[in-house]
Amino acid sequence: MKVLFVCSGGMSSAIVVNALKKEAEKHSQDLEVKAVGSSEVVSELENKWDVVMVAPQIKHRFDNIKKVADEFGTPCGPIPPQAYTPLGGPELFKTLKELIK
């Protein structure tokens, strides 16, 4: 499965990506996760992502990103603030599962 993480510059979500990957490994699920900045979302969505997850610090930009994701028919949801840490793996995985249900 291909997961796209969106934050302001693609830096901080790169750290959180590892937490999600580790958790997915525990559930033996194969994940490809990429972190990008919010200005890259539009061009990145053309590369067929299964799900888009948006970092909490750009929640004011969420509606715009969701609109673009809807155009591509890609599920898109916010990352809960308490999951946005290197220790947030389980919570992130749960959020992901609910998004693709």
Next chain:
Amino acid sequence: MMKKFTEFLEKKVTDPMARLAEQRHLLAIRDGVISSLPFIIVGSFFLIIAFPPLPETWMITQWAVDHAAEILIPYRMTMFIMSLYVAFGIGYNLAQSYKVDPLSGAQIAVASLLLTITPSVIEELGFVLPMQYLGGNGLFVAIIVSILSVEIFRICKQKEITITLPDAVPASVSRSFEALIPVAIVMILMTIITVIMGINLHALVEKLVTPLVTAGDSLFGVLVPVFLITFFWSFGIHGVSVVGSVARPLWEVYLLKNGEAVASGASKLPHIAPEPLYQWFIWIGGSGATLGLVIVMLIFARSKYLKNLGKTVITPSIFNINEPVIFGLPIVLNPILIIPFIITPLVTATVAYISTSIGLVTPTFVKAPWTLPAPIGAFLATGGDWRSIILVFVNIAISMVIYLPFLKLYDKKMLAMEQENA
């Protein structure tokens, strides 16, 4: 009561303000300026090479001084004429946001900026373009005319005031025809202003923005964005991305003008507050100066959660990435930690501002990538002033002292919770 108050602030203050920063034109300015950063970063490094922070008696220093003009050519062609790159970036991004051809938008913006200046004729060289208004002095005009010209372009497109060709014509050909009428309008308009009416837009705009440029460079002008940024973060909103949308053009003007002063050999730099001042001396470890917080967390935390968190966030903190700290602790909506989170950068900002303005530290004029550890970034940003490293460590120490009592209080609470759940 507390909860109601924060909900009120969130609904009435932070959310509307954050959405305001998402306004189309502000966003285009921000992305346009950001797209030019690689050229500012690399260009500014040639300033360090031309004026190396080495003893004057060394051979290499002598060589650099003798060849400064040549060494600075890459700088002159990038950072020194930054407004040209910014106009292209704003034109591109604004056109893209209107879903009209971005490349045409970028080109129209560049043409309209160039049409604000008049070339001179020099006997041996022919026509020569003065660069004076393509750098820091031209940034505001670049922003204004880029937006104006792209607006004309997209209105023509949306009202279908264009030359349309039959479908059989290749897309790239018909695209270039579509831009003909808007390009003509923009060129005629700018020519009327600059050539026929003889108006120097740059001089005019400079008069208008001077009060703003002066205010943003004052201590108060530094403290306001510093406060707003941590205020936004307290509600979990990316403060720099919101406040920077408005403040970044000013910060870039300060940086460009300081760079121009260095390149011209001036001994005193005109501005105190380009963005690197904030980056390296105020937000050490990320907004809120949280590197100090993470250090005291590593040393003093006794609860399991904070100990673990400290270990995982120290590395990103050294490289100024602190979202894991802000959301992990969390600082967001946490009344105990919000207090030092807001106070600390106000104090480090005051210390940094005063030390720079009384000449203890050279004002910043080089842009180093923001993910460098602060002492290295500060050293580069000041063109190799070793005293800047001392200022960084003083400010880290100050932030540790301010955060410590609050961290201890919060740690106690976490410890009690852990024992209860055990």
